[in-house]
Amino acid sequence: MYFITIISFVCIIFINLTFEQGPGSFEVREHSLSRPYANVFATSHSYWQLTGNTLVTDRYIRLTSDAQSKAGGLWNTVPVSYSDWEMHVSFKVHGGGTTLFGDGFVIWYVRDPKLTGTYKTYLKSPVFGYADNFNGLAIIMDTYSNRIDNYNHIYPYISTGTKDYSPVFGYADHFNGLAIIMDTYSNRIDNYNHIYPYISAVINNGSLHYDHDRDGADLNIAGCEAAFRGRDIDTLVAIRYQNNRLTVSTDIDGENTWKECFSIDNIQLPTYYYFGFSAATGELSDNHDIISVHTYQLDLSEQRQKEDRKNIIPSAPSAHMGQIDDDTAKTSKWSTLKIFLLVLLLIILCLSGIGAFYYMKQHRYHSSRLY
Structure with missing residues (x-):
């Protein structure tokens, strides 16, 4: 037991030294999590809260086990008061399935942490154990395509x-x-x-519906393929939000270097939202484990320090919000235009018919008077 604890401590130090943050950043204890977990959840004033079927061992925090109909979450109870941050998550997704498994998990930065409810409540939540029409950012670590056309x-x-x-x-x-x-x-x-596993980002202001049967394809603002499932080595993901730029990177090959997954500008996220993790299984299942979380506050420019970002509405560039919505909107507008033109044509034909009838009637009347 002591040997495992010492090895874990050495590994955590190694990871932190390997992935340097550089000048202008420091780790925030309230938003970080590492072994031994007993110290994390020992008091009622813990910075993290477990929900649903989540269980804790000395080696990992398991959001769901490799069993059907499980749902769990891990939520930070302290809101993020700083605007620019970077989070490193060590995780492991694995299970007995070789061809069928799922569904993955989500890293959240949202307005409303889901701190109450039974596992059945989480199981009914359509977005990996969390609510639809959420406010904030979702980094979705998806391992299975739910598309009915299986276009993967x-x-x-x-x-x-x-x-x-x-x-x-x-x-x-x-x-x-x-x-x-x-x-x-x-x-x-x-x-x-793309093929799975797949990492994608979704920004929602509370008004957008996440279509689980389409894997949220019409809401994804960016993504990349990342074969993080079933690896025997440590798998890590880094999420960096600085100066309205969102960057996601991975280290899933054991090279101790970050490989950029995607990077997007003009992402608007407010302060005082909460970090969290959630996962849910249905007919397919997997173990979804969180090993450690290290969150860093990044230094701000003078202009950034003057900004009040508490009431900002989450948003992303419309160009990245999915071509499906744009094409659907165009189709809808064109259909409306066609209906309008058709109705207008019918009105013109009716008026023309009435006018022709009136003209013929008047013509016959004048003709009869001549005789």
Whole structure:
């Protein structure tokens, strides 16, 4: 027991020394978490709270075990008062499934931490054990595609087609026979051409619905493929928010270096939101473990220090909010325009008919008077 504790302590020091924060940052104890966990949850004034089926051992905090219909969470009870921060999370996702497993977990920065309720309450929550229409940021560590069309391959991609494939690369539509299609580009309007596991970011101001059956594809502002499941080495993710720029990086290959997943400018996040983690299993399951959390406050520029960010509404650039919404909106506008033009045409035809009828009636009246 003591040997494991000493080894864990050495590993944590090694990770902190390896991934240097550089000048202008320091770790915030209230928003960090590491072994031994007994010291973290020993008092009623703990900075972290467990919810649902979450359990604690001397080696990990398990949000869900590898069993069906489980849901759990780990929530920080202290709001984040500083605007720029960086979080390093050591985690492990693993289980007995080789081809079917899921669903993943989420790292949250939200207005409302989910501190109460039974595991059944969390299980009914549609976004990995958390509520829909949330306010804040979700970094989704997704391991399974819920899309009903199972469109989870990347390009180039070889497929077969037998009929009703339109258009067919310079050949006739509705052909008879077999086609082996050597496709190099996805023409899907949502550009949904990634494989799982997949890391994505979602910003919500409380008004947007997360479609679980589409893996939130219409809300994702950025993402990358990351094979973090089932690794025998430490897997880490870093989330950095500084000067309205959100950057997510990973170290899942044991190289002790960060590899950028994505980086987006013009992300608006308020202060005094809460960090948290949640996961839920359905018919598929996995172990979702949090090993450690290290959160750093970053130095601010003079202009940044003067900003009052407490009442900022979470937002992301509209260009990153998903092409599905844009195309749907265009289709909706075009449909409305067509209906309007059709109604206008019918009105014109009716008025023309009435006018023609009145003209013919008057013409017959004047003609009868001449005789």
